[in-house]
Amino acid sequence: xxxxxxxxxxxxxxxLLRSRVESDPADPLETAxxxxxxxxxxxxxxxxxxxxxxxxxxxxxxxxxxxxxxxxHTGTGRGGPAALADLAAPGPYDVELxxxxxxxxxxxxxxxxxxxxxxxxDRLAGDPALAERTREAAPPxxxxxxxxxxxxxxxxxxxxxxxxxxxxxxxxxxxxxARERASRWxxxxxxx
Numbered sequence: 001x002x003x004x005x006x007x008x009x010x011x012x013x014x015x016l017l018r019s020r021v022e023s024d025p026a027d028p029l030e031t032a033x034x035x036x037x038x039x040x041x042x043x044x045x046x047x048x049x050x051x052x053x054x055x056x057x058x059x060x061x062x063x064x065x066x067x068x069x070x071x072x073h074t075g076t077g078r079g080g081p082a083a084l085a086d087l088a089a090p091g092p093y094d095v096e097l098x099x100x101x102x103x104x105x106x107x108x109x110x111x112x113x114x115x116x117x118x119x120x121x122d123r124l125a126g127d128p129a130l131a132e133r134t135r136e137a138a139p140p141x142x143x144x145x146x147x148x149x150x151x152x153x154x155x156x157x158x159x160x161x162x163x164x165x166x167x168x169x170x171x172x173x174x175x176x177x178a179r180e181r182a183s184r185w186x187x188x189x190x191x192x
Contacts (some may be wrong), residue, residue, distance in 0.1 A: 011060065011108050012096040014039050017043040021046065023092045026125035031097060033134055041175035043124070045089040047179040059087030064105060067138045068120040079113030084123045090173055093189055117142055 017037070022028055026042050040062040059076045060083075072079040073086040100108075116130035117138035135143055182188055 014100040017097040019096045020098045021092050026127040028095045032063045036066040037063045038105050042096045044094045070110045071115045
């Protein structure tokens with residue numbers, strides 16, 4: 001799939017289950033797993049306004065019975081593991097969880113945007129225990145289908161590291177936070 005190819009499957013609205021600001025992306029992923037959600041989550045980093053506009057940074061992770069099945073990024077148009085690299089940004093995130101019927105999900109399912117079952121928890125949330133729980137909840141054929149997931153995650157990491165704008169934005173935000181903390185602690189001159 002080329003980056004110019006549109007990947008947004010235009011999922012239906014479904015039923016909104018929850019909408020909130022999350023500092024840890026593991027929380028909505030765990031909620032989806034615990035509820036055996038068939039539907040999707042929309043993750044939009046609150047820093048997205050600094051990085052390119054309202055929808056430029058939104059990522060979508062679709063779940064079938066609580067297990068991530070596919071992902072895409074609305075700003076870059078990339079799907080699969082590369083979409084997770086595009087979404088990786090400092091939180092917090094505005095997160096919506098939406099429920100779909102099994103029929104709706106089947107109609108919009110995108111095998112070309114697949115992610116291995118535990119990859120979202122590993123890459124987006126950095127939570128190996130949640131990733132393992134997710135892999136255990138997945139049917140065996142889903143983990144077999146994702147045997148090349150390590151290659152996909154390597155591609156995603158490489159894509160993230162190649163995005164200088166994203167790296168610079170993360171660096172700038174870290175510097176800003178360090179200056180704010182130094183100011184609070186009376187160490188203003190120490191950073192110069």
